[in-house]
Amino acid sequence: MTGVTWNNGVEHWIKKGDINLFLWQKKASPNVPFMGTIFFIHGSSMASQPTYDLYVKDRPYSSAMEWFRDKGYDTWTMDNEGYGRSDKKRDINFDITNGAEDINAASQYILKNTSAKKLMLYGISSGALKAALFTQNHPELVEKLALDAFVWTGEGSHTLEQRKKKLPEFISKNRRPIDRPFVHSIFDRDHPGTADENTIEAFADAILTLDDSMPTGTYVDMCSKLPLVDPLKINVPTIILRGEFDGIASIDDLIEFYKLLPNTNKQFSVMKGISHASFQQKNYMMVYHILYNYFAMPEPIYLG
Numbered sequence: 001m002t003g004v005t006w007n008n009g010v011e012h013w014i015k016k017g018d019i020n021l022f023l024w025q026k027k028a029s030p031n032v033p034f035m036g037t038i039f040f041i042h043g044s045s046m047a048s049q050p051t052y053d054l055y056v057k058d059r060p061y062s063s064a065m066e067w068f069r070d071k072g073y074d075t076w077t078m079d080n081e082g083y084g085r086s087d088k089k090r091d092i093n094f095d096i097t098n099g100a101e102d103i104n105a106a107s108q109y110i111l112k113n114t115s116a117k118k119l120m121l122y123g124i125s126s127g128a129l130k131a132a133l134f135t136q137n138h139p140e141l142v143e144k145l146a147l148d149a150f151v152w153t154g155e156g157s158h159t160l161e162q163r164k165k166k167l168p169e170f171i172s173k174n175r176r177p178i179d180r181p182f183v184h185s186i187f188d189r190d191h192p193g194t195a196d197e198n199t200i201e202a203f204a205d206a207i208l209t210l211d212d213s214m215p216t217g218t219y220v221d222m223c224s225k226l227p228l229v230d231p232l233k234i235n236v237p238t239i240i241l242r243g244e245f246d247g248i249a250s251i252d253d254l255i256e257f258y259k260l261l262p263n264t265n266k267q268f269s270v271m272k273g274i275s276h277a278s279f280q281q282k283n284y285m286m287v288y289h290i291l292y293n294y295f296a297m298p299e300p301i302y303l304g
Contacts, residue, residue: 016105022085023106026065028074035072037116043125044218047084048077050206056199064279067288078106082215093174095217096228099130107141118143120295125149126218132229139236146291148241149248149276152257154226156250164223175213180204190275191245203280231260239267239294243274
């Protein structure tokens with residue numbers, strides 16, 4: 001059902017079985033040509049609005065949703081089950097597969113209640129894995145796919161190498177605590193200085209307002225169950241975005257995945273000066289433009 005309108009957005013609540021999922025929409029500006037519908041998927045350690053609809057004083061368009069809305073896109077995001085405003089009542093660790101099922105439930109709702117025929121999908125980190133798995137299972141619903149801070153096999157991942165040291169702890173419980181120092185560690189672990197302190201603090205405020213713990217499922221999956229997706233089964237136009245300093249995946253791992261994608265309408269972009277959380281970096285506007293240019297690129301006329 002559609003809820004109240006606030007902060008220039010519309011709150012939606014949907015059901016996945018008996019689970020309540022929170023969706024957030026910012027409608028395309030009526031002042032520019034309509035460009036399509038983007039669905040943003042969040043990562044392992046934060047809910048949707050802190051990631052995609054953040055406000056930071058004196059930082060224009062910290063909200064990616066507002067930037068793309070003003071470019072003519074209908075923009076949506078969702079709290080996966082176990083995160084933010086969505087239900088957390090089940091005694092499970094809310095893994096990648098469960099997240100992909102959330103995307104399916106939300107996508108069906110969006111397509112049923114708007115004029116969209118297909119969605120442009122963007123996911124970051126474990127959200128990229130969820131988006132890729134959903135696309136593998138439901139390619140007919142996806143117009144274009146963007147995978148940011150993605151990981152395929154985990155080979156050569158400095159971040160996952162360190163995270164695996166705590167795998168027994170993650171396996172032993174369904175949630176892990178988070179606090180302000182943890183949020184700072186997201187930006188410090190790869191290359192300190194890629195994000196400014198005001199943005200990090202605003203991001204931490206927004207995250208910790210909604211959650212003081214996060215599910216362990218995506219960490220367990222990324223540390224012990226990769227690969228979770230088969231590139232040969234993702235036959236939609238795809239862009240892979242890799243931060244220059246991101247430690248979640250080696251560039252070799254991503255290139256091998258990219259080479260196997262069967263749809264040749266694909267791109268690979270290395271983002272200068274970016275570490276992991278690209279929309280919260282100093283170079284965030286560059287990321288927006290890379291993504292916009294791929295989503296807005298017209299379909300090829302000659303197919304060979």
